Amino acid sequence: MIVGEVRASREAVILAHLRGPAGIEVEVDAVIDTGFTDSLTLPPSIVSSLSLHFDRFVDIRLADDSIVTVEAYGVTVLWDGAERIVAVYAMDGGPLIGMSLLYGNRITIDAVDGGTVTIERIS
DSSP states (O other): OEEEEEOTTSOEEEEEEEEOTTSOEEEEEEEEOTTOOSSEEEOHHHHHHTTOOEEEEEEEEOTTSOEEEEEEEEEEEEETTEEEEEEEEEOSSSOEEOHHHHTTEEEEEOOSTTOEEEEEEOO
16 A cells, blocks of 8 residues: 655645666655546656656647647656556656556545545555
8 A cells, every 4th residue: 555645735645666777766755646647757857867768759638738748768666565667757847646557546535634645456
């Protein structure tokens, strides 16, 4: 099980454990974004600090219906005790966890300041 909290900013946040191909590890506070259908976004500074290898350019549709081209990489995420290699998009703003990473899990959010966020495997 993964446990996080609801911040005063009204964001459900978990601590994401990431590893780059050279073994560099970081932990980042990542916001759960159920409107994001892919796995993960990271600011370019974190992508650089992990020395991630560029994979390809990807066009993605934002919430305002605009389309932007972003750089895609691969990163290892420690997810509920298991390592998963997932696609990550380099984007400005804070790290986001999307539905592809959450798929197969139950998310429970106590939507109050300091409320508990839990992610539990269901499959």
